[in-house]
Amino acid sequence: MMFDGDALKNYLIGEGVSKVGYARVDVDDFPNLNYAIALVLKLPKKAIGALLSDEFKKYWDIFHKELDRLTEISLKAEQLIKDNGYDAFALTMKRNECDMEKLLSKIPYKTLATSSGLGWIGRSALFVCEEYGSAVVLLGILTDMPLESGESITDSFCDDCEECQKACPVGAINPTKWNLRLDRSDIIDIEACSQYVIDQYKLGSGCSKCLSNCKLTQEYYKK
Numbered sequence: 001m002m003f004d005g006d007a008l009k010n011y012l013i014g015e016g017v018s019k020v021g022y023a024r025v026d027v028d029d030f031p032n033l034n035y036a037i038a039l040v041l042k043l044p045k046k047a048i049g050a051l052l053s054d055e056f057k058k059y060w061d062i063f064h065k066e067l068d069r070l071t072e073i074s075l076k077a078e079q080l081i082k083d084n085g086y087d088a089f090a091l092t093m094k095r096n097e098c099d100m101e102k103l104l105s106k107i108p109y110k111t112l113a114t115s116s117g118l119g120w121i122g123r124s125a126l127f128v129c130e131e132y133g134s135a136v137v138l139l140g141i142l143t144d145m146p147l148e149s150g151e152s153i154t155d156s157f158c159d160d161c162e163e164c165q166k167a168c169p170v171g172a173i174n175p176t177k178w179n180l181r182l183d184r185s186d187i188i189d190i191e192a193c194s195q196y197v198i199d200q201y202k203l204g205s206g207c208s209k210c211l212s213n214c215k216l217t218q219e220y221y222k223k
C-alpha cells in the first residue's frame, strides 16, 4: 500500500489519536522539515469531572498519562515515516525540555493545530475544537514527507459564547475574541491568570475553570 498522507492519518487514528491535521511550516531549527503533523488527543471525561470537583492531582495524573500515550504514538509515527524513506522529528515535551521557551515559542502546538484546521484559540487563549472543547492534549511532528495542508483557521468560532470569561475568578479573560492578527495579551491578562494559578497551587489547589467550563468542553462532557 502506498504510504501517503491518508495512510499516515489512518495509522494515527488507528493508534488512538482523536484528530490529525497537516500544515506547511518554516522553522529555522528544522529548515528541511517543511510539513507539520498536528496531533489532538481527547482527554477522557473523568479528567473534566476531576476538574469540576477541584481534584487537581487526579486531573494532572490523567493528563500526564494521556500525554505519555500521545508521546509514544508520535515517536512510533516518527519511526514509521523514517521507515518509509522520509525524515521526521516528533516534537515531544522531553525533546523540547532543554529549550522549551525557544522551540515551543517558535512552533507552539496550538499554532500547529490551528494552522492545520483542527480548531481555534478560544477567548480563554486555550486551543478549542468543536468535538472536545479544550479537553485535549496536543503534540506535533515535523517531517519532509509531502502532506496536503488542511485549511488554516485564523478566526475564532466562539461566536457569542462567553462561558469561560464568566467562569474566570479573576476576570483575566478579555471580551475580545481571538484572531491570528492579535497578540495573546489582547485576549487574556496572563499575569493575572498566572498569579491566581500560583496562589491556588500554593494552597494545594489550582485553576482550570476556563477549560472545564468551556461551552464545548461541557457539551463533550455531557454527551
Ligand code: SF4
Residues within 6 Å of the ligand: 124, 167, 168, 169, 170, 171, 172, 173, 192, 193, 194, 196, 197, 207, 208, 209, 210, 211
Ligand atoms: S486558568 Fe483560571 S484564572 Fe486563568 S484564565 Fe482560566 S479561569 Fe481564569
Ligand code: SF4
Residues within 6 Å of the ligand: 121, 122, 123, 124, 128, 133, 157, 158, 161, 162, 163, 164, 165, 213, 214, 215, 216, 217
Ligand atoms: S467557553 Fe465559549 S468563548 Fe470560551 S473558549 Fe469555549 S466556546 Fe470559546
